[in-house]
Amino acid sequence: MEPDFFERVYEVVRLIPPGRVTTYGAIARFLGSGRSARAVGYALNACHGIQPMVPAHRVVNRIGLLSGKHHFDPHQPMVALLAAENIQVTEDRICDFERLFWNPESLL
DNA sequence: GGTGTGACAATGG
DNA sequence: GCCATTGCCACAC
Numbered sequence: 817m818e819p820d821f822f823e824r825v826y827e828v829v830r831l832i833p834p835g836r837v838t839t840y841g842a843i844a845r846f847l848g849s850g851r852s853a854r855a856v857g858y859a860l861n862a863c864h865g866i867q868p869m870v871p872a873h874r875v876v877n878r879i880g881l882l883s884g885k886h887h888f889d890p891h892q893p894m895v896a897l898l899a900a901e902n903i904q905v906t907e908d909r910i911c912d913f914e915r916l917f918w919n920p921e922s923l924l
Numbered sequence: 925g926g927t928g929t930g931a932c933a934a935t936g937g
Numbered sequence: 938g939c940c941a942t943t944g945c946c947a948c949a950c
Binding site for chain 1: 929930931932933934
Binding site: 852862 | 944945946947948
């Protein structure tokens, strides 16, 4: 296991450009684990109180569904954060998800 | 160190 | 398209 896994997840999430989104699986693949998408979600579960802030609202599941919005801070709902970045959301799903999708590998 | 859990993903019907 | 099953990895207990 890698103790820095959380930190790595946080770093990648912070690299997501404003107005774009990515998926748990994409992050997992970028980290080399490929199949540790669930672990990514687990990491984001502990992102509360992390400094600097982790834009976890830009991370959704593979279909663009806001699976974790229920876990967000009540004062900063996931949808509101997304709306602040001009990301349209309908029925807990990202509008034009495929268009807004950002692959971490694009950095390489 | 085994067991259960999860903000997932891929596959098959 | 939806639902059920399976695999998967990291973590808490």
